[in-house]
Amino acid sequence: MDELATKVIDIIYAAAIKIKEQLKTKKLVVSTKSSRTDFVTNIDTQIQGFIIDEFMKANRGYQVLAEEGSYNTLNELTGKVLIIDPIDGTNNLILERQNFCIMVALYENGEGKYGFIYDVMADNLLWGGPEVGVHYNEGKIRSVPNLPLSEGLVGFNSAIYRRNAYRAHQIGDESLGVRMSGCAGYELMNLALGRRVAYISNLQPWDYAAGKVILETLGLKVTNIYGNALKLKDRELFIAATPLAHERILELIDSIK
Amino acid sequence: MDELATKVIDIIYAAAIKIKEQLKTKKLVVSTKSSRTDFVTNIDTQIQGFIIDEFMKANRGYQVLAEEGSYNTLNELTGKVLIIDPIDGTNNLILERQNFCIMVALYENGEGKYGFIYDVMADNLLWGGPEVGVHYNEGKIRSVPNLPLSEGLVGFNSAIYRRNAYRAHQIGDESLGVRMSGCAGYELMNLALGRRVAYISNLQPWDYAAGKVILETLGLKVTNIYGNALKLKDRELFIAATPLAHERILELIDSIK
Structure with missing residues (x-):
């Protein structure tokens, strides 16, 4: 090793x-x-x-x-x-x-x-x-199934879900359920294990640095909430998701405008 | 035994x-x-x-x-x-x-x-x-600490929290955080272990029958959302909580009227 x-x-x-x-x-x-x-x-x-x-x-x-x-x-x-x-x-x-x-x-x-x-x-x-x-x-x-938003669970930061920011409720409604665990690491691990199709939160670099490396190695998408690369600098609105769920979530968020 | x-x-x-x-x-x-x-x-x-x-x-x-x-x-x-x-x-x-x-x-x-x-x-x-x-x-x-709402986590049914029914957001804001696990048994177990001060959901009799016996034995409160006895008949709006958190949650819900 x-x-x-x-x-x-x-x-x-x-x-x-x-x-x-x-x-x-x-x-x-x-x-x-x-x-x-x-x-x-x-x-x-x-x-x-x-x-x-x-x-x-x-x-x-x-x-x-x-x-x-x-x-x-x-x-x-x-x-x-x-x-x-x-x-x-x-x-x-x-x-x-x-x-x-x-x-x-x-x-x-x-x-x-x-x-x-x-x-x-x-x-x-x-x-x-x-x-x-x-x-x-x-x-x-070796791989994570590329499930669509409609076929999995979404982990949420409770403050985002509470105020229905970034179409959080619509995203949750299209999924098979929302989960809130109070631990980014647990949610990122769940994504790697195929137990979530997405995790949406508001994270500091040390909250997502490890998850980003691991999930990107598995072909999952890890970006800010606008679909852009994370900067590893300050707190950012964060999405990690399967490619299909990521695409659909960005579509839903775009439709706010 | x-x-x-x-x-x-x-x-x-x-x-x-x-x-x-x-x-x-x-x-x-x-x-x-x-x-x-x-x-x-x-x-x-x-x-x-x-x-x-x-x-x-x-x-x-x-x-x-x-x-x-x-x-x-x-x-x-x-x-x-x-x-x-x-x-x-x-x-x-x-x-x-x-x-x-x-x-x-x-x-x-x-x-x-x-x-x-x-x-x-x-x-x-x-x-x-x-x-x-x-x-x-x-x-x-032997016992569960009688913590107030402000000193613990609250487990929520996601549909209740989503639509802010029964002052769910205010209840969550007064607590130290909300959690959603998708499993009533896990939340009821967490209450018995002192890991939650309350669990608020919408449950069938088989979802809460076991938890009710156990939590009441430990001196916790298990009622419907209006503070009345559960009927073990149909689906009911459900609270299990420490006595202090239960009292405060009913106060908050009453203040809707």
Whole structure:
């Protein structure tokens, strides 16, 4: 197996053990960031630090873009970049103690090389990239059925669905049902597994960097809500979908005008 | 352990093995019922038949109320009643191959005696009743924190949330987030585990019979959306919640008038 990928997977598993220990034995220190419901915990910060430290021990020349603290902006995506969301789904970690993911991605001059999404409590690892294919636990994912919007489930960000932005209700009505899990990593994993035809949200680069590499390797579409390339810079309105569902969703959104 | 409960649990585990075999080896035969997105499969029908047959071998004098076919109505809830939802979350079974439950309840003259909710693919069993307490896998659940609406997640039926019926948006906004899983059993289990403060939906008796017994045993509130007792007769607008969240939600709904 690929040496760099093996190293990242080892770090992720070690981070997951730390998270589980913390959840068992220590008190969660919770604080809010941008709003009453935007949480961060001591675990997010510690795990991000652990992943950066462990990765940097073995690899040189990487810039870091990561959710917590001063790592959350980067002027240029040139060269090698390590992108980390230490806990994707922090509210689920706090309130459910499950349904949260560790996400790591490696980019080179703006191109995705590797993505890793690990559902910590379910112990499901999805990882891959254009040079190594896509792997799910012990297996390999070779393709995802190109189902139309009308034949699958759509994952939604609840704020978008709530205010019926971008024809969200019409998109949901044309599908076989909407789902809201509070975890981008879980929804992106579901897309790779053929359990969703689309996921529509409002995401930061570290929320989608890993998913973008993996889903594009599988031939799925990953763009902003206008069908344009994502910039990996700031928060963007986000669609990941099968090619057929992506086309239909853009048609529906265009028809707003 | 309680002999009747042991028997039901044995039947549920045997049913789950049958479901997993069917998902692995056989083609799913899917048809629609009331609408384009209301599915039933050959598995639902077969599993319901299996549970009824196995239960009746060991127990006499029960009426049956169950989702599929002619079992779906009952004039009187007098005497002993076996209530079954063979697959709760059929769309998830078809489209995700996970996140569906087997639910069984035993009632006597309208009073809940036992409820059983089994998340088949996650292998999580929640069961109990007023005489035996509430059990989750190897452990016992002694109490659920009485959190207010503002300190937890709310599970929603997507149709109710979509059309903002019963102040759904305001209820969601006061909470720490909304979740939609497409499986009543999963949401009811989450309530018993303290992972939700409320679940608001539109349910048939077999969707909530098991959950009602279990959650009421734990001191949670289970009513229709007006705060009145559920009738176990037809589809009803449904709330299950912590006492504090239940009180606040009824206040918000009342304020519509």
